Amino acid sequence: MDFKTFSFVILAVILAPFAGGLLAGIDRRLTAWFQGRSGPPILQPFYDVIKLLGKDRQVVNYWQIFCVHIYLISSVLCVALFAMQADLLMIFFVMTIGAVFMVVGAMAVPSPYSQLGAQRELIQMLTYEPLLIIVFVGIYLVTGSFKIDDILSYERPIFLMLPLLYLVLTFALTIKLRKSPFDISTSHHAHQEVVRGVLTEYSGPYLAILEIAHWYEIVLILAICGLFWSTSWIGLVLLLALTYMAEIVIDNVTPRMTWKWMLTYVWAVGISLSFFNMALLYANSF
C-alpha cells in the first residue's frame, strides 16, 4: 500500500462519522421543516452521541459489549476498504458480519422487546442483502470487475446503463437508513413501538458506539451509490443529493409497514426491476 492510499484511508475513517452525523442533522432539520416545525440544530446528532458517551454504563452481559465493538470495527473496516478501492464483494461480507453481530448482541439479553427487534432486523437483512448482491453483479456485467478501482476507471457513468438497478440500491439504502416504510426493527420514528426494537437493551456509551457505527454505514452505502456517477463531481453530488432528498420525502409520506409487506414488496419489485435492467443490458450488447 503506497502513501497516497494510506492517507486516503486515514482521511476517510476520520471524516466519515462527521459526514454521517451532519447528514443525520440535516435530515432531522429537513423533516421538521416538512412538518411545519423549526427542528433541532444541525449539530444535534453530535450532542446526542456525546451525551450518551458521558452517561453511566448499564451492562446486561459481556456479549453486548463485545458485539457492539465488532459492529463498530466492521463498519470502520468497510469504509477503509472502500477508500482502499478494494473488492465490492469483500466490503459486502464485512458489512454483513457487523450487522449480524448487532443482532447477536440484541439476542443475548432476555428482554422480549430486544428479541423481537432482533428478529425483525434479521428479516430486514434477508430483504436487502440479495438485492445488494444483484446490484453488484449488475455493476460487474457493465464494467467487468468487482474491484472499485476498475469501476472508477470506467469511462462512462454506469448509472446510464443501470438506472433500474440504482432504484433497487435505493431500497437497500432506505432499509439501511432505518427510514419509513422499512423502520420496523428499531422503530426509529415511532419511538415507542416494541420499545426500541434491537436498540432496547443497548444504553449509554454502547448506544453511542452503535450510532457512530451507523453513521459509517450510511456513508458507505452513499459511497456505493456514488459509484454510479463516478465520472464527474457535479454528477456525483447531484445524484447523491437527489437520492437523499427522495429518501427524506419517502420517509415523510409513507407509513410504517409490516415485515411481510416489506419482504414481498421489496423482493417482487426489486427482483423484477433487476431482471428488466439485465435484459436491457443484453439487448444493448447485441
Added chain:
Amino acid sequence: MGFFQELLHKSRMKSPWLIHFDCGSCNGCDIEVLACLTPVYDVERFGVLNIGNPKHADILVVSGTVNPRNAKVLKNIYDQMPEPKAVIAIGACGTSGGVFREAYNVLGGVDKVIPVDVYVPGCPSKPEAIIDGVVLALEKLKVRKPEKDTEPLVADLKKAREFYENREERQVTG
C-alpha cells in the same frame, strides 16, 4: 480536559430525552405533554425527544397520583434509568396527590416513591409550564452528582450476572 468537560455538559443540556410515565393520571396532563411535541410548541428544537425506553432516557416525566400498585412500576422505571437523570412531576396529582390525596388507595404525589427535582403545578399543566419544567431540570442533568463511581467493568458485569440469576426472587406476583 476542561474543553471535553465543557462539551459534555453542553451536550447534556442540549439533548434531554424524555420518558413519560402515566401514573394513573386522568389523561389531561398526558395530552398536554404530547402537545409539547406538536408544531405549535415543537420541543424538538431544544433536542428533546420522547423516548419510550427508560434505558435511553434522561428525564422521567410523571403525571398522576401514585397508588400501591403502580408505585412498584414507577420505582422500577426510575431504577432502570442510567445517571445523570432527573424527575419532573406534572400536574396537581403528580406534585401532591391533588383532589385524590385523601383517597384510601392513594399514597400521594410522585415524591412519596422517588426523589423529584421539578414540580410543575396546574390542572392540567400548560405546555409552556411543562417546557419550563424541562428547562429547570436541565441544570440537574448538567453535572453528574455524586461523582461517577470508577468501578471496573468486570465488577459491573458480575453484578449484572447476579441480578439475572436472582430474577425469580425479585419477581412480583399477585
